[in-house]
Structures are given as structure tokens and as C-alpha cells.
Amino acid sequence: MRKPVIAGNWKMYKLLGEAVDTALTLKPLVANANHCEVVIAPVFTALKSVADRVEGSNIRVSAQNCSTEAKHGAQTGEVAADMLRDVGCSHVIVGHSERRQFYGETDATVNLKTKAVIQTGLTAIVCVGEKLSERESGNAESVVKTQLKGSLDGLTVADMERIIIAYEPVWAIGTGKTATPEQAQEMHGVIRRSLAESHGRDVAEATRVLYGGSVKPDNIRSLMDQPDVDGALVGGASLDAESFAQIVNYKV
Numbered sequence: 001m002r003k004p005v006i007a008g009n010w011k012m013y014k015l016l017g018e019a020v021d022t023a024l025t026l027k028p029l030v031a032n033a034n035h036c037e038v039v040i041a042p043v044f045t046a047l048k049s050v051a052d053r054v055e056g057s058n059i060r061v062s063a064q065n066c067s068t069e070a071k072h073g074a075q076t077g078e079v080a081a082d083m084l085r086d087v088g089c090s091h092v093i094v095g096h097s098e099r100r101q102f103y104g105e106t107d108a109t110v111n112l113k114t115k116a117v118i119q120t121g122l123t124a125i126v127c128v129g130e131k132l133s134e135r136e137s138g139n140a141e142s143v144v145k146t147q148l149k150g151s152l153d154g155l156t157v158a159d160m161e162r163i164i165i166a167y168e169p170v171w172a173i174g175t176g177k178t179a180t181p182e183q184a185q186e187m188h189g190v191i192r193r194s195l196a197e198s199h200g201r202d203v204a205e206a207t208r209v210l211y212g213g214s215v216k217p218d219n220i221r222s223l224m225d226q227p228d229v230d231g232a233l234v235g236g237a238s239l240d241a242e243s244f245a246q247i248v249n250y251k252v
């Protein structure tokens with residue numbers, strides 16, 4: 001059985017104090033959520049403080065990005081995965097569409113970052129997803145498969161234990177337009193079949209595939225009802241502790 005993951009991506013929204021406040025408010029609200037793993041992803045500067053505050057709870061902390069290089073690189077301005085582990089992170093979001101779109105990340109970059117995360121012993125939340133034009137031209141499937149193959153290139157079966165996939169159609173991110181549960185299920189099925197081809201059936205069956213794109217308290221349940229939807233990567237609705245807690249507690 002795949003344990004669901006509900007992850008909140010706080011993007012570049014919260015100052016340190018706001019991030020700590022949200023984490024502290026969230027902690028008791030999700031304390032009984034044993035049905036899923038709860039992850040929050042604050043901005044770099046808040047990671048250590050947030051990780052310290054949620055230590056010992058069921059909340060895990062994720063970074064939103066990391067360097068392709070390990071510590072000791074001459075890489076001004078970058079943050080290595082081992083540094084993220086050092087401040088209490090267990091996860092790193094890699095290849096979010098905003099990074100692909102605004103910072104030129106390619107599948108090759110995402111692949112290097114994913115490997116850097118795994119080598120450090122952290123879990124990578126690898127994001128894939130098509131743009132609206134790609135969906136409208138009928139290429140959504142091939143775009144997602146290509147991203148997936150490129151991002152996971154060279155990973156072994158053992159490496160895949162540290163991989164979570166997030167399917168985030170770009171047209172659904174921050175737009176209020178959620179993919180229908182059927183659209184999500186269809187692409188999650190494609191992703192699982194593609195994982196079976198690349199890494200075998202066992203890996204495909206064990207890998208959590210999250211949906212992201214305008215997930216809210218009122219649509220989480222119908223998404224989670226889909227057999228291949230194993231959780232959510234939540235942006236806007238994760239910024240408020242109460243609304244994120246409602247999503248985490250979709251089952252309760």
C-alpha cells in the first residue's frame with residue numbers, strides 16, 4: 001500500500017516569522033493525521049527555524065530547490081542538498097514548473113538535482129506537467145513521459161525509493177482550474193505505466209504520485225478517490241494552516 005503524501009509548497013510567500021507561525025498553528029491541527037505523510041516546504045531562509053519547531057512531530061520539512069552540486073563546490077548563491085539535510089530537511093522539491101519556466105531548468109538539470117538529493121539520503125519530489133498549449137495540441141502524455149524519463153534518467157531501483165512524483169499540469173497551477181479527477185487519474189496512470197517500463201512493476205506500484213494544481217479543501221477528496229492519486233502538492237491553499245489542515249485531514 002502506498003502511504004499518501006500531502007505536501008504544502010509555500011513558494012516565495014512567507015517571511016521567517018510568518019513561516020514559523022504557520023508551522024506552529026499547523027502542528028496541532030494535523031497531529032492525528034496518521035493516514036498520510038505531511039510535508040511543508042518553506043523558503044530557504046525559514047527552513048532551519050521551521051524544522052526546529054516541528055521536530056518530533058509528524059510534519060516533515062522540504063526545500064523547494066537545491067543545487068546540482070554537493071557541498072564544497074564553488075557555486076556562489078547555491079544551496080547543496082547536504083546543507084538542507086543539515087538544517088533538518090527530509091525532502092526537496094525538484095523541477096517545479098516555475099523553476100522550469102522562469103529559471104530555465106531542463107530535464108537534465110532536474111536529473112542532476114534529483115541525483116544530488118538522493119545521494120544525500122533525502123527524498124526528491126520530482127515535478128512534471130504539461131502546459132496548456134501542450135494539452136490542447138494533444139501532446140500532454142508525451143510531454144510528461146519525456147520529462148519523467150529525462151528527470152529519472154540513470155536512477156536505480158534502489159534510488160527510486162527516494163522518489164516521489166508530482167504531476168502538476170501547468171495550466172492548473174495557481175489558476176483555480178483543477179484537473180478533473182478523471183484527467184488526473186488518466187495522467188497518473190500514464191506515469192505509473194511509464195515507471196513500470198523504466199524501473200519495473202514493483203517500483204511503479206510503490207512510487208507515490210501526487211497531484212498538484214489548485215488543490216483545495218473542497219476538491220481533495222475526489223482527487224484522492226482516484227486509484228493512482230497518492231496525495232497532493234498544494235500551493236495557494238497550503239499558505240493558510242487551517243485550509244492546509246483540512247486538506248491533510250481529507251479522510252477524517
Ligand code: PGA
Nearest residue numbers: 173174213214234235236
Ligand atoms: P497551487 O500550486 O496549489 O497554488 O495551484 C501548486 C504548486 O505550484 O505546487
